[in-house]
Amino acid sequence: MKSIDVEGKALVLHHWDTDGVCSASILLNQLDANKVETMTPKIGNYFLSKDEIRFCRGFDHVFIVDMALPEKNVKDVCVSSEVTIFDHHLQKPIKGVNHNNPVAYGKSQQEYPSATWVLKEYFKDEVTLPVVLGIVGDNEHKIKDNKRFFDIVEEYCRGHSLSFDDLLRMVYLIDSNYKMQRKREVEGIPWLLMEGDVAEKILENPEWNSNLRVLEGEVNRILSDETLITERNSIAVMRINTPYNIISTVTRRFAWETGKNVVVVNKGFYDDKDQLYVRSSNVDLSSLIGELKNSGFYAGGKGNVMGVVVPKNKTEDLLEKVVGFFWR
Ligand SMILES: [Mn+2]
Structure with a gap:
């Protein structure tokens, strides 16, 4: 396993969706919990505000996971912090940062259906719940067309007495938080996911279940x-x-x-x-x-x-x- 040397304080800046919080969680496992904070940008913004950039500057090392932020933002953060990216979005390679994005270097999205997979490979981790949730989160049912990864997801399910629909429901529950603009809650999820066997905790979270009822009502109203x-x-x-x-x-x-x-x-x-x-x-x-x-x-x-x-x-x-x- 490649280890990441972090001197001083670290910030994990992550996308607000399931793949984002799961990726952040995989990364947190590798960092010193006492010296790291998590943050998602203002929900809906695929860029950093001036205040957010200023906030980043208070950290020695900023990790950006599952977000292709504008190069300008990344460079602005680089001025005062070391920057490491783990991502699978389409983006040009960025110089001056540790840019771990196989897709930016020519790999296909089929081979990296989630940022969690990028991190899993980087740290040579096992296939854990956050890894598969990231895959299901970004692809939902479409992952069934990607044999290699659907096999991986199914094998995880078999080993943990879960169904694909259970995973999908966990994704919807986790994603309900960003959809309702619960930024603080989103930023806490990577920590919750570190607790290991949390499938039940996710599926039974009363607040997230109530979010889901509100959102499903709204989506159905629109689509009809x-x-x-x-x-x-x-x-x-x-x-x-x-x-x-x-x-x-x-x-x-x-x-x-x-x-x-x-x-x-x-x-x-x-x-x-x-x-x-x-x-x-x-x-x-x-x-x-x-x-x-x-x-x-x-x-x-x-x-x-x-x-x-x-x-x-x-x-x-x-x-x-x-x-x-x-x-x-
Ligand atoms: Mn993603």
Whole structure:
């Protein structure tokens, strides 16, 4: 096992979703618990605010897990702290940091379906609950098409008397926290996951179960409302207005139910910005993601999925551009 030498205080900056908190938890196992804190950026922001960057500067070593933050942010943190990244998002290699992202160096996302797998390989860990939850979290049912990893998940299930649906339910319960914008709760989950056999604790957490009922009601309300949908050049566009961070769930279910390329715009999450989310069944969005980043948008994604945060006065232009992209 490669050991990480950390002098002084460390910060684990992690994505707010299941893969993010599970990855953070795997990393915490390798660090001195007394000298490390966990943090997720403001939920919904795939970048760091000025205050967050200032906060990072109080740490000797900043770990960034399961998040492809803008290179500018990473460089800003680098000024005062050593930076180590563990990730599997599409991103260019970044110089001056320990950039552990096999996908940035040419591996496929099929081979690294989760950041937890990147960490598991790096530390030569066993397949633990956080490892498989990360895989199921980022891929849900689609992991069944990835034989190597579905076998790994199934083997874990057999060994622990769990079903795939149990894992999926744990993912939904964990993710309910970011969807309800419970930042503190999210930041505590990596620590909870370190306690080992926590499947029951996750499945029976009363607060998370109640979150789930609220969110499921909202997602179902949206997906059953046909007045929200318009079609543009055979691309399905859905306009929603919800305070919950459920755009990725809505987009995923909308795409799977229609089998189309879909775009969802949510006007209800931020005061001054909209969320835009795209999912394609047949078009690689990587070049579009790159273009949008170059034009100054906060965009991120993984091949067939893209999320963008857009100032409200630019939403319609961006929508045009996205729809046009499919017809190039
Ligand atoms: Mn991930």
